[in-house]
Amino acid sequence: MRYAIFSDVHANRQAWEAVREDFVQQGADTLVCLGDVVGYGPRPLEVLSAVRAVTSNFVLGNHDAAACGRLDPAIFNDRARLVIEWTREQLDQESLNFLLQVPLQMDGQELQFVHAEMREPGEFGYVDGIGPAELNLRAMTASLGFIGHTHLPLAYAMARRGGPVKQLPPRDFTVERGQRYIVNVGSVGEPRTTDVRASYVIYDDVARTVSFRRVAFDVEGYKEDLAESGLGILPYFVQVVDAGKVAGAPQPAAAPQLALAQLPKVAEVVAGGHGRLVVGRPGPGSHPAGIAPMMVSRPRSSAPWVIAIVSLLAILLVVIVIALNQGNPDEAVAAGEGTPAAKGQEVRRPAPVAQADPAPTGREGSIKDLRVWHYSKNFRDLEELRAKWAEENPEENRDENAGEKVTGGMLDLKRGGKDACGLVWEGDLVSPETGPYDFKLKASSGAALLIFGEEQLVSTSGKLVSVSAVLRGGRNPVRVEFFQQGGEQRPDLDLRWSGPGLEGELPLVRRGGDNREAVAGNAPEPAGTEPAPEPVRPEKISQDLFAYWAFERPPPEVGSRFTRTDKGEVLENLIIKGQPLRYLRPVADPGSLTRWTEREFDDSTGWLDGKNGIGYEDTPGDFKGLLETRIKTEKGKHPHSLYLRIPFEVKNPKDYQNLALYIKYDDGCRISLNGSVVSQKNDPFPFLWNSGSKKKRNDRDALKADIVKFGTRRIEELVPGTNILAIHALNDGEKSKPNATNTGCTSTDMLFLAKLVGLRKDNQLPVELQAGKPGKHDRVISKDMIRGTVTQGEGKFGESYNFEGGSLDIGGKTEYAIADRSYTVSLWFTSNPEAADGEERFLISAGGSSAEEAGWALWIPPDGNGLNFRLSDGDRASDLPARREGLADGKWHHAVVTIDRENKKVHLFVDGVLSADPMGIDWLVKTLGSGSGLCIGGKSGGRHFHLGKVDDVALWQRALLPEEVEKLFQAGTSAGDLFATEEQ
Incomplete structure (x- = not known):
């Protein structure tokens, strides 16, 4: 069975029609809608009717709930509320009645479907990092769950028995037994990255593969519908297209602009919150309404002999496909598709079954069908080499005969010689099985590793870099770009990999006889050496x-960490002034607005040490006594955005009754706890990597701490050990606008000082800390x-x-x-x-x-x-x-x-x-x-x-x-x- 699972159509007719056609091309048997069919788009009735015509499988989204009255629109901001009220007026009563009975959650065979969260589907919270993902993975009853809501396609995985959570990029993968997965299918109607194509997922329960699909749609047609509707909105993807930055625009916020800090628990007021998956698609014109259609269960087979006949036909079909692929590979059609892809159209297929290539051992190469392109030129950087290769080797003209064939399955620098040049290799890296593989790259001048067309590693000036990437079993398309500059004494490239099924760490670059393999066992004693004298035992074992x-814990500074109030309550200062932090003044788009806010993020590269109480003043003023760290900056060229990570320790999250954050800020910020956004102050829309504040604050207001109280939900997101309070600090963006290097702010000062206090349940100082x-x-x-x-x-x-x-x-x-x-x-x-x-x-x-x-x-x-x-x-x-x-x-x-x-x-x-x-x-x-x-x-x-x-x-x-x-x-x-x- 092939499931097409989609979400967040948002009344976008053009996007819906494009993905509906792709469903057919992909041979989807069952369609599942994860909610938000309407809201924030110009064609709500038309799109809702069209989706209902092809599937009975719906779960409720927050915009759907607001449109039909199951969620109070008063909690939305003014602009969003106007759009919701407009949407409600466009829907007829029959459509509103339908939305009133849509469940919050739907279950299939080892499958779960919700709009936002597995834990509390009716709260519409965000699974936007490792922390929230872990909580939701533990709450799952099935092995595979599908969500939408954030509009960002990706996946999370964790072993059923527990353990670390891995975030997987939006690439096709095979579902492994013993693992749990949450798959975010992205958005059909409102893409939230610079890839402005509609996104959805195909799940094949026979091959156990999850495939991420991207489908282009008519943006200009959507803009015409938007103008005709009279809605005063401008979705992010339209801004990207209008700005001509489809390939390189700054990343948007991790959640849609109508995101809510906290929604009420819809599950408390909606009855019948669960449904069952309907397998197959209803006939044209079918409009399931009235009683909940989700209670329909999968019909049983009429007779065992039908199964036998179908099985024989399936086996025969597989044999025919294999024969066709072996007989004429140029005419073979990709597995799972009825027709070849149109010329120039990108098609992402389900991960294939691992091919019968032998597991690499290091003695033979691991890259199949390897080709190389050589350019005699002194390249300045990788971008220049990449542009040259793309210009002389356009994708539409590229085939298996392009480039120069390389035998042996390994990269080789002999083709480059000692003169300045650029080399580009392409081929299929054969991995023994599906799983995470580690790569290390080091180049004398510069090199990059790309897998499935996405850049994974870049090394320049001899720097050793590494990354872990999930590969599928069998062939994985890779490209390596390398340049060496004139005058290099010894041009060098080293690329290695390790992972499941490999015999340790293996090279991917031929060393030409230079044996660098590790030596195990005894080395022969040199001839003629005298045996060393027997060592004499020293008097003390501590000698030398x-x-x-x-690892004994030092006594705490009780006076600064714990205080007792007049009421006898014990307060614990988890974050105080002067506490160590790490900070980054970004100079380019980091590629994600949320990854650096997560607890597991590695801030060892590029980030600086500082102390809580950070900012600058052109001339000493009101912030003089609060600034513990003054960032290096230049008058008139200050940053609009500054990233802060404040680590703090928690012995046991269950010790706390309440948490409160006291924040002094100038001029705005977005605050996250272990990767989840907990507060937004004066932040703009759209929210970008280099955003400034929406408005400038008066310095006197900045000296008064704003209070952000954390409820039970946020306390549950704490972990024993190190936690991270991350602050995307915003400088004045009202009088000066952000630029591409984050040096465009003219504000004369900036301040961020956080204090996090926990109210302990036991009203006792913890004895174990002393x-x-x-x-x-x-x-x-x-x-x-x-x-x-x-x-x-x-x-x-x-x-x-x-x-x-x-x-x-x-x-x-x-x-x-x-x-x-x-x-x-x-x-x-x-x-x-x-x-x-x-x-x-x-x-x-x-x-x-x-x-x-x-x-x-x-x-x-x-x-x-x-x-x-x-x-x-x-x-x-x-x-x-x-x-x-x-x-x-x-x-x-x-x-x-x-x-x-x-x-x-x-x-x-x-x-x-x-x-x-x-x-x-x-x-x-x-x-x-x-x-x-x-x-x-x-x-x-x-x-x-x-x-x-x-x-x-x-x-x-x-x-x-x-x-x-x-x-x-x-x-x-x-x-x-x-x-x-x-x-x-």
Whole structure:
């Protein structure tokens, strides 16, 4: 069965007619409408009637509810309310009666359909980030849910048993068993990106594929209907088309302009909120009304022999299609489509079944049908190369014979030589299965990786960059663009990938005999060397200790964090003046207005450290005593937009009865909590990446804090550990307009100061926060070292850190390098059973994530059975694996690695026992640096995070002896306590 699932038509006749034709071309059997058929468009009655004529499957949208009176239009803004009242006047009574009985939710076989949210369909909240997605995924009863409402097509996935949520781009994918998905189908009638085509989704329950469709429609015809209606509105996609910025306009807000901060719970006043899916389409002219049509269930087959005949016919049809594809590929029609695509028309097909290409191993290439184009020119940047390639190789003339064929399935720089040039490769990257794959790219001058035509990575000036992308099993179209400039001593390109079904990290660029593979096992001893003398055990185990983390929580500053009111209530200051934050002054469109507001966003690149109380004054004035951080800016060329991320810690969200945010701002802002918008102050429409405030505020008003109270719903979105209050700060946009570089504001000042206060339920100061002082050898973990989801809790000795998608990033490059000394790494860890998920999980590292990054790293292999240690000098690496069953059992285990420079040996101990043959490394005589600082619970650059706890981390600049390792394991106390005993 092929389902066409669509939403948010918004009375757009031209868009509806275009997608209706595409439904037929895609062979859709069952149509499902996710609401908002009417509202904010010029043809409500005509479009509603047309949609009802082809499907009985409806759920209620917020605009539908307002039009028929199930939702009070008074809660909308003035402009939206006028449009709603106009829409109601256009609908006849029969249409209004129909909308009155449309359910809020509809269920099918392992399928759920709502307009906005799975949790509370009648509240019409927004699933606009990882946080809200996780809450909704946990609330689902089916494995696959479909929504609309935000007008932005994408998907979210989470394992049924729980775990991290992944946001998937709007690309075709296969539904995997054991996973839950929420798929946002986008909008038919009001696209909210610079891709102004209508969006919907095809779901094939046999192939288990979700395919995102984009369909062009007659925008000029829509504008004529809009003018004829007399509605004084101008949808975003019309503005994009009129501005001629279809390919490069700034991104709009993540939700439609009629979005509400909070809608009443419609579910409380509407009876019969659930319906059942009707399979198949009604005949022409069918207008389901009266009793709820959603109660119709799927009819049973008339007789078993019918099923047998249909099955035989289906098998025969598949055989014929395969024969046609093998016999004449030029004339073969794409699977699932009745006719070939028209010339120049983009068609997105469901993800095919993985082809029978062998899994790549690194010995042969992974790219099939690879071609290359060579241009002898000294390109300034990738944009110039891309323009040259598009000009000389237009898409309509491109076929399998274009370019120069490349054998071996790998990229090769020999074609470029040593002179200035540009190279563009295209081919199909074969992935063994559907899933997330990691890519790393590094280029001496510049290179880009594109998958399915979308840019994934850009490296310039030798910078190593990485990304994780979801690939479908089988062939995935890729393009790599590379240029080298004149005078380069050694032009270089390195592209690698890793993921499910691959044998570790594999190169995609041929190195021409330069062997950079990791070496495992023993290196031969050099001839004629004298054996090193037996080491003498030092008096103290703490000798040459240079770093130790007990992870005990320091005592809180009770006076500044907790206060007791005259009524005996305990208030906890979660965010205060001067609290560390990260900020960014954007100079170009970041591509998303919401991604940076999410808790999991990586703000390590481009963002700056600051303190709460941020802004500037051209001359000292009213804000002088409030500004903790003054941004660097130039008079008359100030930013209109400034992005702020304020992390704050929560022990247990259930401890709070209420939350209140006190915000002093000049001149406007949009505020988000863990990715969900909670307040808007003086923000304009349309809301863009570089927007200024709608109006200028008086400075005296800015000194008075506005209060934003958070209800139960917002408190539920808090998580134990680090949370993020994100503020899109807006400077005066009334007197000066934003420009393309965000330097067009002439306002003389700007201020943003937030204070977040929680009212605790128990009226007691939390005793568990008052721990003892750190010991003599302890190093303290500060808040700015915590990246991602890392929480503090019960450990092996006292407290530990629990890693759920984050890490502790400590110190700078080479600070924890081995250098020219021997070295020891010791730690305790637990590994959750779900960590054995086919992905490497790093416990601790200081560089060493690959052969090309100097440093060292210790990680759990993909199957969870054992440990691996890597040592790299930047040109080569040696890996020491230790197999040990059952480490992913959730129990505490002890790991120690010793690097004995005198004997050129590396030893790996697990639970006090040598767990692998010592590894000899001839080149251990070198001085070894590290490509990054220390990373506990992950590796440099993020990803591959540990899933479990880590406690009692210690580093020595000597190799501990086996008996010392055994003592650490058998002591029954922390290393810090052993050190303290030695001092007595």
